Amino acid sequence: MRQPDDDDRRAPRSRVEHLIDAERDEEDAPSRAVGRLRRLCRAVVRALPARGAGVSVVSLVDGSADDWLTAASAGVGAEALEELQFTSGEGPCWEALATNRPVQEPDLSGSGSHRWPAYGPSAVERGAGAVFAFPLRVGSIGLGALDVYRAEPGLLSADAFDLALTFADVALELLLDGQASADDGGPPVMVHALSYRVEVYQAQGMLMVDLRVDAHTAMLRIRAHAFVTGRPVLDVARDIVAGRLRFEKD
Amino acid sequence: MRVVVATATRGNELTVIPAEELAHVFVEVADTLVDDFDVVDFLQTVTIRTAQLSGMTSAGLLLADGRGELRFMAASDESARLLELFQVQAQDGPCLDCYRTTEAVVNADLAAAGAQWPRFAPAAVDAGFASVHAFPLRHRSHTIGALNLFDTAPRRLQDDEARIVQALADVATIGLLQERSLRDAEVLAEQLQGALTSRVAIEQAKGMLARIHDTDVDSAFELLRRYARREGLRLSQVAADVVARPDSHPGLTGRT
Numbered sequence: 141m142r143q144p145d146d147d148d149r150r151a152p153r154s155r156v157e158h159l160i161d162a163e164r165d166e167e168d169a170p171s172r173a174v175g176r177l178r179r180l181c182r183a184v185v186r187a188l189p190a191r192g193a194g195v196s197v198v199s200l201v202d203g204s205a206d207d208w209l210t211a212a213s214a215g216v217g218a219e220a221l222e223e224l225q226f227t228s229g230e231g232p233c234w235e236a237l238a239t240n241r242p243v244q245e246p247d248l249s250g251s252g253s254h255r256w257p258a259y260g261p262s263a264v265e266r267g268a269g270a271v272f273a274f275p276l277r278v279g280s281i282g283l284g285a286l287d288v289y290r291a292e293p294g295l296l297s298a299d300a301f302d303l304a305l306t307f308a309d310v311a312l313e314l315l316l317d318g319q320a321s322a323d324d325g326g327p328p329v330m331v332h333a334l335s336y337r338v339e340v341y342q343a344q345g346m347l348m349v350d351l352r353v354d355a356h357t358a359m360l361r362i363r364a365h366a367f368v369t370g371r372p373v374l375d376v377a378r379d380i381v382a383g384r385l386r387f388e389k390d
Numbered sequence: 391m392r393v394v395v396a397t398a399t400r401g402n403e404l405t406v407i408p409a410e411e412l413a414h415v416f417v418e419v420a421d422t423l424v425d426d427f428d429v430v431d432f433l434q435t436v437t438i439r440t441a442q443l444s445g446m447t448s449a450g451l452l453l454a455d456g457r458g459e460l461r462f463m464a465a466s467d468e469s470a471r472l473l474e475l476f477q478v479q480a481q482d483g484p485c486l487d488c489y490r491t492t493e494a495v496v497n498a499d500l501a502a503a504g505a506q507w508p509r510f511a512p513a514a515v516d517a518g519f520a521s522v523h524a525f526p527l528r529h530r531s532h533t534i535g536a537l538n539l540f541d542t543a544p545r546r547l548q549d550d551e552a553r554i555v556q557a558l559a560d561v562a563t564i565g566l567l568q569e570r571s572l573r574d575a576e577v578l579a580e581q582l583q584g585a586l587t588s589r590v591a592i593e594q595a596k597g598m599l600a601r602i603h604d605t606d607v608d609s610a611f612e613l614l615r616r617y618a619r620r621e622g623l624r625l626s627q628v629a630a631d632v633v634a635r636p637d638s639h640p641g642l643t644g645r646t
Contacts, residue, residue: 199587207590279576316575331589338593342607345597345633355594355633381597381607 151302159183173317181214188300192218197284209333227367230259232273233285246295269293274308343377433464441466446539450474453535483510485536488524495524520544527563588626595629617642
């Protein structure tokens with residue numbers, strides 16, 4: 141449930157919608173919702189301002205991340221920073237989801253690296269000085285987060301924070317937006333993100349056979365390899381599917 | 391210390407409602423909205439507490455369904471329940487008027503209401519009731535139902551009593567509307583996760599079969615499809631089975 145103080149602080153919806161409207165529309169967006177979500181990320185970058193922003197959806201198995209989809213992102217290195225939260229299993233989005241409250245880490249190289257020994261230093265390497273996560277929850281269901289990155293350390297100003305809260309509201313609605321391609325049976329934003337990621341699940345299936353492990357463990361192995369090599373999960377998965385990378389049973 | 395917040399008159403008696411009791415009822419009602427929300431339990435509480443607070447014999451509650459038809463939801467006792475059911479059936483009575491007009495129906499004379507409610511009035515009198523009042527469950531432009539109060543004596547409600555009952559009705563309405571929109575959004579979110587899960591399972595199964603049969607994922611998909619069709623099973627179901635228990639379809643996975 142929303143906390144009363146968050147409600148009082150939210151920036152007006154109309155202001156955020158105007159900010160998104162002001163971003164250029166893409167002609168090749170796969171659906172209206174995806175297109176608008178991309179514009180939302182760009183609007184966050186421009187308005188807060190920020191170096192990068194991303195909207196990601198997680199699925200959790202037994203409280204631990206089983207998969208991760210970045211539905212949209214904007215800004216230099218934002219997509220990689222989003223992915224880093226998944227591969228490392230650390231970062232503000234997890235905390236934001238668990239507590240249903242925004243999380244601010246103004247100093248990634250200092251306190252952030254103590255807080256997140258795997259995520260922190262890697263995020264700094266990728267140009268992030270501060271990071272903020274706004275949870276996207278629907279009742280009891282934690283869907284994901286709106287993540288915002290800055291190069292310079294520091295907290296968000298009150299106005300920027302309030303803006304971000306409303307951006308998160310809009311992002312959640314777009315994620316759940318039902319207008320869609322009839323065949324896919326899921327909100328278009330998610331279906332689209334998933335369709336770019338099929339090799340990850342195929343690789344998961346392959347590891348399940350190679351290593352005789354369950355789906356969750358297979359994903360952990362892929363994630364760990366991605367983290368250690370600093371490569372995106374999708375790249376690692378493509379190598380597995382193409383036979384360029386093989387995991388041995390321990 | 392008791393602070394007089396409102397008075398309920400019962401015949402010639404004055405009943406004082408202590409501030410704490412009133413506050414307690416509101417908190418109780420609000421509390422049920424938070425965790426493990428149970429609509430029926432919640433509405434039951436509303437009817438019982440409304441009857442108690444107003445000093446009336448019974449209370450009942452009707453809600454409109456998706457087509458705008460009023461349906462019985464809760465009552466504080468059996469007589470009220472039967473009378474509410476009758477109202478719905480007969481399409482006649484103060485709750486229906488109240489829902490249609492979105493205005494409270496207060497202090498109508500039941501004995502003289504034969505013209506206004508030709509079916510309901512006699513039935514209410516038969517059931518032993520002498521007075522009846524109805525309050526709309528409304529929030530801004532939404533009217534979602536009505537709350538009925540009944541008494542075996544010819545009870546009139548004072549303005550402040552009517553205000554308290556309307557306030558209780560308003561709290562109930564906000565809670566119901568919030569629960570509904572939250573539930574709708576949760577259903578959407580669940581569907582989203584469900585749709586993703588079945589698509590993911592198909593890709594995982596493709597990977598598994600590609601390894602088992604030492605082939606590529608597209609050929610693996612063909613194997614999966616043909617197997618599902620042969621066995622008359624849904625593709626997504628076979629995929630989910632195989633991923634959860636690799637030995638579940640030995641004809642497909644070659645495992646026993």
